[in-house]
Amino acid sequence: MAQRLEMDPVSGRAPLVLGATSFDELTKAVAAPMERTDWRKWWVAFGVSVSLLGLLLVSVSWLVWEGIGIWGLNNPVGWGWAIVNFVFWVGIGHAGTLISAILFLFRQSWRTSINRSAEAMTIFAVMCALIFPGIHVGRIWMAYYLFPIPNQMSMWPNFRSPLLWDVFAVSTYFTVSLLFWFVGLIPDLATMRDRATTKARKIGYGIFSLGWRGSHRHWQHYEIAYLILAGLATPLVLSVHTIVSFDFAVSQLPGWHTTIFPPYFVAGAIFSGFGMVLTLLIPARVIFDLEHIITVKHLENMAKIILLTGSLVGYSYAMEFFIAWYSGNPNESFAFVNRMFGPYAWAYWIMVSCNVITPQLIWFRRVRQSPLILFILSIFVNIGMWFERFVITVTSLANDFLPSSWGYFRPTIWDLTTFLGSFGLFFTMFCLFVRFLPLVALAEVKSVQPEADPHYDPEAGGVARGDLEGATLAAPEVTHA
Amino acid sequence: MREAKPWGMLAEFENTQTFYKGCEKIRDAGFSRWDAYSPFPVHGLDKAMGLKRSNLPWIVLICGLIGASVGFAMQTWVATTAYPVIISGKPFFSWQAFVPITFELGVLFGAFGAVFGMFGINKLPTYYHPVFTSDRFARVTDDRFFIAVEAQDPSYDERKTKKLLESAGATHIEQLED
Incomplete structure (x- = not known):
């Protein structure tokens, strides 16, 4: 195979994968993390994650036994960390589908290196999110009330409530994300099946790859299915956080009852999701030797999306203030001044520093190209977005219309353990993912290599596109057939 | 053999x-x-x-429309016939509030149609x-x-x-x- 040029000879842009990498070398690089024999470091990471997961189980068991009184909820603040954590995790779960669906529709081929792990992250984040509404109902054995199931009491849920819309939105989102992820995995599972050396792997990958044989009569329908799923997932991902924001916006509390909430929440969700993708992938690409596949350029592109959505979030904060003043509603104005200078000012300023100020560093090229700085920045994004949900939820509840009913929310140790425990679930799932499933969408990465183009001509250094209409040529010396 | x-x-x-x-x-x-x-x-x-060309888009369209119709019909039936409860003085048939779930179920059924329709056309799983x-x-x-x-x-x-x-x-x- 010819040495890779500075430029991708087909697209005329910077190459997506660095180094002279053949299809076979790509397969080996992606399969290597699963085929290692030394799993000691993995066991350490898995051990820590499972311990945290154990903490979640203990916390939830104690919650079910004792009731939600073990949390720091009090009379004005009836919605505490459970809803904060729910929105936090669901928000993180937005980057995967954005990368796999929206960037797919926009033909952003750089997505192929990161979409698999981002989709996995989405699914695990939504699993973490789904725990909280499930357990915060108090009587967890009544959680089936959330669903329209015929019952002997002839009772039905209230379809006019945003909380019920949320049940449908998040469960649909989880199901569709899982299907989308699985469809993307099938060809790569077949690769693992064909490489398998042990019987267990042969059977395991064999069952889940459904007997995939790379037939083009299959690929044809497969590609249409993938395109349609992307088309369905795009409005879906935007609708999910819109509906999550309705949980707040449809109520009449000052600071919640605003029309800016849906776009503001969606921007924040994408912002936090990309933050978490960077947090996971910057170490993963080093640990698993994937630096030539998940390149600095990929990190840079994600950083730019963080900058864009971070600025949108900053704009939303400013616009909320402007409207609070412009509306002339004293309760609304008070809610926002209280956020800035009231009892939760500390949380508000953590939020602004992490979400609005630090992402602006991404304007500098040196910051964008430094994985270490981006990693630190991504941690700030995660912290800032958790505090955003805390500020929104708690400040409006703690200080509403009547000063006589004000209060102050203090979390208990069980709030903390439940939240930490949810990270345990997230990282346990991610550890299992990197051990058993390909971290990179192999078939898709191969398909965007210049050699994958049926008209690629290595001798001419470009593409002989005599028979394809409307194509711009990467190299001027190419002669038309 | x-x-x-x-x-x-x-x-x-x-x-x-x-x-x-x-x-x-x-x-x-x-x-x-x-x-x-x-x-x-x-x-x-x-x-x-x-x-x-693949016929899959038609399968997805039909499934999506079924999902949306089922969603809307279920909400209408529950809110007007099976369990009519006055909430915030709203009419029983407040169709605007039914839009989100109608949309979600349309997407859900459409996605099922895309994935399982593709499996059906391709006859997957085929292990031999x-x-x-x-x-x-x-x-x-x-x-x-x-x-x-x-x-x-x-x-x-x-x-x-x-x-x-x-x-x-x-x-x-x-x-x-x-």
């Missing part, structure tokens, strides 16, 4: 370019019972193989296929491309078909049994 009978011919190609031209040749020679195998979807191969009997075929999920022509095809002729595939640039040809 079942007796093995000849199934067809499997030709191996080393790169996308010769594979693509090979497909065009087989198409132009008038074959119908043949297939092309690759590690990733090769752009434009539908045309090179002379395949018709004659091409799997070839030892070289394992590389189809790595870096090799294959064209398989079935002996059942009326244009199939062991010698001529082999020659055609060789002239297209196949690097290895083998006979498969079923």
Whole structure:
């Protein structure tokens, strides 16, 4: 195979994968993390994650036994960390589908290196999110009330409530994300099946790859299915956080009852999701030797999306203030001044520093190209977005219309353990993912290599596109057939 | 044990370019019972193989419309007939509030249609296929491309078909049994 040029000879842009990498070398690089024999470091990471997961189980068991009184909820603040954590995790779960669906529709081929792990992250984040509404109902054995199931009491849920819309939105989102992820995995599972050396792997990958044989009569329908799923997932991902924001916006509390909430929440969700993708992938690409596949350029592109959505979030904060003043509603104005200078000012300023100020560093090229700085920045994004949900939820509840009913929310140790425990679930799932499933969408990465183009001509250094209409040529010396 | 009978011919190609031209040749020679195998979807191969457009979008449309209708009908029935409760003085049939769930169920059923429709059209899972009997075929999920022509095809002729595939640039040809 010819040495890779500075430029991708087909697209005329910077190459997506660095180094002279053949299809076979790509397969080996992606399969290597699963085929290692030394799993000691993995066991350490898995051990820590499972311990945290154990903490979640203990916390939830104690919650079910004792009731939600073990949390720091009090009379004005009836919605505490459970809803904060729910929105936090669901928000993180937005980057995967954005990368796999929206960037797919926009033909952003750089997505192929990161979409698999981002989709996995989405699914695990939504699993973490789904725990909280499930357990915060108090009587967890009544959680089936959330669903329209015929019952002997002839009772039905209230379809006019945003909380019920949320049940449908998040469960649909989880199901569709899982299907989308699985469809993307099938060809790569077949690769693992064909490489398998042990019987267990042969059977395991064999069952889940459904007997995939790379037939083009299959690929044809497969590609249409993938395109349609992307088309369905795009409005879906935007609708999910819109509906999550309705949980707040449809109520009449000052600071919640605003029309800016849906776009503001969606921007924040994408912002936090990309933050978490960077947090996971910057170490993963080093640990698993994937630096030539998940390149600095990929990190840079994600950083730019963080900058864009971070600025949108900053704009939303400013616009909320402007409207609070412009509306002339004293309760609304008070809610926002209280956020800035009231009892939760500390949380508000953590939020602004992490979400609005630090992402602006991404304007500098040196910051964008430094994985270490981006990693630190991504941690700030995660912290800032958790505090955003805390500020929104708690400040409006703690200080509403009547000063006589004000209060102050203090979390208990069980709030903390439940939240930490949810990270345990997230990282346990991610550890299992990197051990058993390909971290990179192999078939898709191969398909965007210049050699994958049926008209690629290595001798001419470009593409002989005599028979394809409307194509711009990467190299001027190419002669038309 | 079942007796093995000849199934067809499997030709191996080393790169996308010769594979693509090979497909065009087989198409132009008038074959119908043949297939092309690759590690990733090769752009434009539908045309090179002379395949018709997929019917899957229609399946998805129908499933999506069923999902949305079921969603809307369920909410209307529950709110007006099965369990009418006055909430915030709103009418029982407040259709605006039914939009989110109608949309979500439309997307959900549409996605089921896309995935399971694709499985149905492709007859997946299919755990046995004659091409799997070839030892070289394992590389189809790595870096090799294959064209398989079935002996059942009326244009199939062991010698001529082999020659055609060789002239297209196949690097290895083998006979498969079923």
